[in-house]
Amino acid sequence: MTDKPSLKMKTRLTIWLCLPVLLLLIYMIWGIWKVSIKEGAKWKELANSQQLKSTVVPASRGSMYDAKGNVLAQSATVYRIYVDPIMLKQQCDARDKRIEELKAAIKEEDSTEKVLKYKEELDNAKTSTETFDELVEFLALKLKMDTGDVRSKLGDITSQYIILGEGIEKTLRDEIEAKLTELKIDGVRGEEQTKRVYPQESLAAHVLGYTDFEDNGIYGLEAYYDDYLKGVDGRVVTAKDKDGNDIPYRYKQSYDVQNGNDLNLNIDINIQYMLEKGLQKAYEENQPTDRVCGIIMNPKTGQVYAEATAFSYDPNEPSLISDKQVAAKLAGMKNTPEYETERQNAWSLQWKDKCVSELYFPGSVFKIITGASALEEKAISLEDTFTCGGHITVEDRDISCWTTGDHGTQNLAAAMANSCNPAFVQIGLKLGADNFVKYFDGFGYNELTGIDLPGEVNSYNIHQLNWLGPVELATSAFGQTNKVTPIQMITAVSAAVNGGYVVTPRVVSSITDQNGNVVKRNEREVKRQIISEETSASMREILKGVVETNKSSNCYIPGYSIGGKSGTSQKLDENAKGDTYVGSYCAFAPAEDPEIIMLVLVDHPTGEQFYGSMVAAPICQEVLSEVLPYIGMFPNYTEEELESVSINVPNVQYYTVEEATKTLEELGFVVKIKGEGDTVLRQMPASVKIEHGGSVVLYTDQRTEIEKVTVPSIQGLTRSQAKATLETYGLNLIAEGSAAAEEVSYALGDQTYEPGTSVPLGTAVTVTFATMEVASQ
Incomplete structure (x- = not known):
């Protein structure tokens, strides 16, 4: 008699039978948890990459407009040409396969009509090698590429996306598409991108800057306001088949593009043109080794109407050297080891905005600041007199006047008109070192002006301002010690004649979105009042007298009330002999209530003249003769x-x-x-x-x-x-x-x-x- 299994045995058997199932179930649950939760993001991304295709819709970079609404910079649609080598190979393989099928069909087919049809198709068919070679030759010719380079990229089946060309115009893209249609092949495509276009070419190039191939701002306003201009790209996500082709009816999701904002500038292209024409003349007549620059702005508001450096460049082709002499020099050393370094140096200099990024000794234009400071501090009065015997001795240093003669006894107005160095040494010593530093800081020389352009540098002081001895103070008083930027200089002179207010210079007036809504407005910004209205009025009258006293050496324009001052400084930090100079001139109008101010600087002229009154003042005169009537200031002639x-x-x-x-x-x-x-x-x-x-x-x-x-x-x-x-x-x-x-x-x-x-x-x-x-x- 066989014993029946006990309950215990049945229970044990059940456990042993269920255990594998339970373990399998646990493993499956763990696997599901791992795939769906722990590694869900990874597998979802992998699935999407295989099943979905994301196409970038590039944002259009915002435009730039001058004060009258003229386009200075805008974006145009161009194309990036790329190849999918895997798709191209599949199509080429399919072509060879079809040729073999046609050959086999001709042998096996009994119908004469079909055989003739197959033969006609075979006669017109090109092998993959023939098609590939023809495509390579065509693309190399049209894209101006090396044939071997194109062949290598088209044959690289390790990638599905290899760029062949950037910034391709629509006409060329259409030619490429027509060739692909002719060859009955796919795999080379064009996708939209934007290209920056500057319709005014080199006009205001240093203000505008330019962009790179990725549409990022490089130099100028393009760089300074890059975040406002560039926008946010959109995307279109669609399902794709095994060959990578879109299947939009299965799935499509769009993410809207956000185009960039527009910049509305204070720059007026007509004033900008007048300035650049004058600077070009100054460059040609004086052949300066360190370029020419100029600024025209409103002394009350800080609005910059024009700003330029000569030579300029074309931001449409920023790598093209515009200075013919530099270009010729580079061409002559193309195969030398120094070529690349020299080319980089030439580019760096060409793109550099001299008005904000380079320092110079202001020379006698700085006497405006010394005079205003001394009057404000009551260190001197308008009636005080100063004696010039042709030179003055301060401690052990003999300081000469710029002229070989002497100016005798003169008050502040006469000393300014004579640009007398000994007189301003005396004025500087009366002002004192502490007060000199106080006003040097107050006029903005120890800080950035805050102009909305990149690359602004601060002043450089040869002597520590916290310790100015009598000799250092004496030379500082007539602008021969402290190096400043042109934008710092014109901003300081603006404060001297606008009532004493240090304002922030602004190139951009406002930023607007694509619907015209104001995103940002650059209002007038006053940092401080450094001198009184009364002192400023005295300075305006003195500087008006400078122009009227020596008309031939200043910015005298018949029918207009002009104030101004010339400056000539030695570049002693670069040349101890002191025979290299910077000639400059600053003018404003009308002298009684200035609405416009202009500074021109000629750095190291190599012609017959070097005085600011001879190399810079005539340029101010010519430019303002055109600008003043243009802005509605007409001459009022005396008898x-x-x-x-x-x-x-x-x-x-x-x-x-x-x-x-x-x-x-x-x-x-x-x-x-x-x-x-x-x-x-x-x-x-x-x-x-x-x-x-x-x-x-x-x-x-x-x-x-x-x-x-x-x-x-x-x-x-x-x-x-x-x-x-x-x-x-x-x-x-x-x-x-x-x-x-x-x-x-x-x-x-x-x-x-x-x-x-x-x-x-x-x-x-x-x-x-x-x-x-x-x-x-």
């Missing part, structure tokens, strides 16, 4: 100025004699009529600027011959003598040269018509005038 002012002669041809006479006489011209007709048929001169009170000859019939006169010699005559002499011959004067506005000036002998030449009655003769000596540095 004295009317005697010598040049006025454009309008073309009155085909006017009636009565109309022509009235038009010309209202402008102050003397009209001479030749002939018996009623209509003006010819005139002499026309469309040129001649002296007020000059004569215009009108011919009213064809019978009257043009009257001729002989040109006299006017060499050595003063301006008034030259004008009177020419008038006796029936000729007109056009005065040019550095002393054209001065009565005490002399004709150099340069005139457009040689003495003895026969010319028509009324002809305008251009004469160059100059003074016998430089009136100011």
Whole structure:
């Protein structure tokens, strides 16, 4: 009789039978937990990478506009050309496979019609090698790449995404797509990206900066406001098949693009053009080794209307060296070991904004600050006098005046007009070291101005400002010790003439989004008032007197009230001999209530002149002569100025004699009529600027011959003598040269018509005038 299993045995058996199942269940649960929770993110990412495709929709970088709404920078759609080598190989393999299928079908097919069809397809089919080679050659040609490099990239099946070209225009992308269609192959594609375009080319390049291939801001406003400009890219996520092709009907999720914000600048492209034209002239005439720069701004608000460095560059092609001499030098050393270093140095210098990133000794322009500080501190008065014997001794140091003579006894106004070094040494010593440092700091020289441009540097003091001995203070007082940036200098002078307020200079007025909503507005920012309104008014009057006293050496413009000061400094830290210079000039208008201020700096001129009054003042004069009428400031001539002012002669041809006479006489011209007709048929001169009170000859019939006169010699005559002499011959004067506005000036002998030449009655003769000596540095 067999024993029946006991309950204990049954229980044990059940446990042994269930244990593996339980362990398996636990393992499965653990596995599910591990995959779905612990490693869920990893597996989800892997699945998405295999099943989903994410396409970036690049954000459009914000645009930049000048003060009048003109486009300075904007983004255009271009393409990145890339290859998927795996897809390309699959398509090439499929092509070879099809060729083999066609060959087999031709052998096996009984139908003549089908055989002919297969043969036609086979005859037109290209092998994968033929297709690949043709594509390589085409892309190398169009993308300007090395054939071997293209072949290597197209054949690299370790990647599905290899870039062939960036910033490709739509026309070229279309050509590539047409070629792929012709070859009946896929694998090379174009995806949208943006390219920065600067429609004004080199205009305001140092202000704007440029972007790299990744659309990141490099230099200028592009860098400073990069976070505002660049926006946020969007994405489109879709399902994809095994070959990587989109299946949007299965799944599609879009994430909206956020385009960048726009910058609205205080820069006016017309004022910017006028400034750059003047700086280019200064560069060509003086050939400075360390470039030229200039700034035009509102002294009350700090709004920057124009800012430039010459040579400039084209931000559309920033790597192209714009200075022809530098470019030629680099071309001559292309295969030398030093080439790459020199090229990097050339780029660095070309892109560097001299106005904010380079230091210079301000020279006599700094006397404005010394004078204002001493007046404000009541260390001196307007009536105090200072003696100049041509030099002054401070302790063991003999300090010379800039001129070989002496200025005698003079008050502050005269000392400023004479730009007298010994006088300002005395003023500086009266001010004292502690007060000098106090105002040096107060005018903003020991801090960044805060201008919204990258790369601004701070001043450099050869002597420690917390310990200025008498000699150091003396040389500091006339701008020969402390190095500052041009933006610091013009900001400080602005404070001296705007009522004493140190303002923050601003290039950008506001930032707006794509709907025109204001994201940020740069309001006027006053840091402090460093001098009183009364002291500032005194400085304006003194600086107006500087211009009126020495017209030929300053920014004198007939019909305008201008204040200004020139500066010439030695670059002693670079050249101990002291024969390398910086010439500069700062001018503002109107002198009584300034609305505009301008600074021009010529660093180490190598021409015949180096004084700021000779290399920089004429540029300020020319530029402001254009800028002031443009911004609505028109000339108001004094009686004295009317005697010598040049006025454009309008073309009155085909006017009636009565109309022509009235038009010309209202402008102050003397009209001479030749002939018996009623209509003006010819005139002499026309469309040129001649002296007020000059004569215009009108011919009213064809019978009257043009009257001729002989040109006299006017060499050595003063301006008034030259004008009177020419008038006796029936000729007109056009005065040019550095002393054209001065009565005490002399004709150099340069005139457009040689003495003895026969010319028509009324002809305008251009004469160059100059003074016998430089009136100011």
